[in-house]
Amino acid sequence: MSDQEPSESAKRALGTQLKELRRDTNLSGVELARRCGWHKTKVSKIEHGAQIPTEDDIRAWATACGVEGQIPELIAVSREIEQMWTDYKRWHRPGIKRLQFQAMDLYAKTKLLRAYESLFIPGFLQTVEYAKAQFTIHAKLHGLPLDDVEEAAQNRMVRKRFLGTGAPIFSFLLEASALTNNTGGVEVMSGQLDHLLEVMKLQYVSIGIIPQGRVRSLYPGEGFYLFDESLLKQEFWSGAFQTSRPENISHFVRVFAALRDQAVFGTAARSEIEAARSRLQGT
Template identity: 50%
Template sequence: MSTQAAAAKKAFGIRLRDLRKDAGLTGRQLSEASGLHNTKISRIEHGQQNPSEEDIRAWCIACGVARMIPELIAVQREIERMWVEWRRDLRSGQQHVQSRAMPLYERTELLCVYESVIVPGILQTPGYVRALFESAGRLYDLPEGEAEAAVAARMPRQQLITAGTGRNRYNFLVEAGALSIIVGSVGVMREQLDFLLTVTALPHVSLGVIPPNRVRTLYPGEGFYIFDGKLVRSELWSGGFRTNQPEEIDTFLRAFAMLRDLAVHGAPARALIEAIRDHLQTGENL
């Protein structure tokens, strides 16, 4: 589980503990009044176990705060959505996982993306996407043959950028090191970098590259997507994190602003991308 999701789970347990204490109940008294086992109450309060919606109802009624049931259930549902295990999520197939995100991208007017180890997903070329999905198949033991369908499901997102409707805007930040990692093959990477060079000329797209020799005011971190300043999604090897909590989003917005100050844009960014592309062919280091 991500640090953010674990912290939210723990904070929710503390909130329930405070309700118990405000009601003047010990753990054992709450157990008798609610029907919840005393051990379960302890685990919930320490963030070691998620309460069910029925647990929350019983807890609130026993503490005399039944009016808070809808609010607390809504908070609990959001916490449960914060973390998705890839092995469980991918049971429905990579194609389904890719397709279901399309409506979110379509309605997002400002997308801010930071990536430290890969090219942002919405900017990935078919060859790059295919190589990533084949790697995911090996990592998660997925059935063979899913990659092509997943590529087809992913690519419509990119048309939102290349079509340039005028309503959608995109701000991308990428660590230079991510552009030097060979995904698929050198040929795939050169094609990918060529596409990034094309994207830098689009009026509705800002693409910043953070040079490898930059003195850091903020260390590199996990990649993340910010949708209209209202939703943040981040992916790890084991699962995905998401949140719409204002305080969490504010942290990501501040991080994005700090990282943007480290990046180069326009002609300097294009020169850096071209240098990386040329050195991929020769095998030299930048």
């Protein structure tokens, strides 16, 4: 996972939008700052995404540019940017044990959940042993109590009650590399691969594997979860990102479709899992 915050691009996009409003009104940055009663450097910082405008800043900006009618839309964009990124220090405040229950209502109301992972097995498909190994790595990375790992892994298993019910329907895409990134040791991985084979038999669950060495029409990328066409979630080294912006959702719907075109399913997917097992046992 990379360490770049995706919300940074959204901040710059808002700054660019405000800059265009200023230019459309033929206002210089200095004149806009004067009308708003700001230091002249504030306009530049906002336009370059270095400073997030407050809601009062947005109102003053739009008023100075004579576009008061755009204030509600601009404020809505600003509010979403604030909610896009959660650093792990803040995200971990409830503890990793309780975090496993936070999205249960979201899962329950989702009709179609699409998930792509390139590095590891998605939480919905994990065995408790794999989850413990993953949480141990995560806890050590972020300085969290190792005593919470066992309960966090057990709590993660609760979400698996949604699998096979049709509420939601699940569509998983995994890079073959996610099957061989050795998390917890060969025995843990062997059990995890066995579990994948069992889950593949469930109704309303689709698991596709993108084979290694396949000529790519779209390169591998960060894992993501799509909840219907209303919410996108991603996790990175330093925090979690989410957005409901339609343009972002539609982009990732296209990404998922392109990745799915490269995946294999059914017998071919099971063969990829067995090939991964052979590679792991050979290490």
